[in-house]
Amino acid sequence: MLYTDETYSGDFKNRFRDRVLKDFKITLPNADEETVTMDESRKRIAESVTSIRKKLHSNAFLLQHNIEYGAIRNSLGGAVLAVILSGLNVLFFSQYVRNPFAVKVSLVLLVAYTMLLAIGPWLVRIYGRSYAKILFREYMK
Numbered sequence: 001m002l003y004t005d006e007t008y009s010g011d012f013k014n015r016f017r018d019r020v021l022k023d024f025k026i027t028l029p030n031a032d033e034e035t036v037t038m039d040e041s042r043k044r045i046a047e048s049v050t051s052i053r054k055k056l057h058s059n060a061f062l063l064q065h066n067i068e069y070g071a072i073r074n075s076l077g078g079a080v081l082a083v084i085l086s087g088l089n090v091l092f093f094s095q096y097v098r099n100p101f102a103v104k105v106s107l108v109l110l111v112a113y114t115m116l117l118a119i120g121p122w123l124v125r126i127y128g129r130s131y132a133k134i135l136f137r138e139y140m141k
Helices: 010-024 031-036 038-055 060-095 100-140
Strands: none
Touching: 010 038, 010 100, 031 038, 038 100, 060 100
């Protein structure tokens, strides 16, 4: 919702600011104020988003997208642990137990989880933006 972000039109941003002022009594900065106090602008927008999320807490459509975004983030957290354990499994099954099949399975999992971690930031960005767009759309209905 920053004026420097071109995701939404200026008209939409103005209507959003008017609605936030009406609903929550939070005055968001205009384009001129935003350029002077960028950090303060971000903080006020974040405060308004918190209020919007509270207002829309019972919205099933928004909840579904929040769950999807959370699942992606949680999967990435689990993938970090899975990469470590898969690497340990490769060492264990190649050095101590000598099980070629287990080494191959562990290597496949190691590669798969590493790939998930590699594309993770992109996935979080995509799902985060999708959630934010739906949040704003549902609020502006």
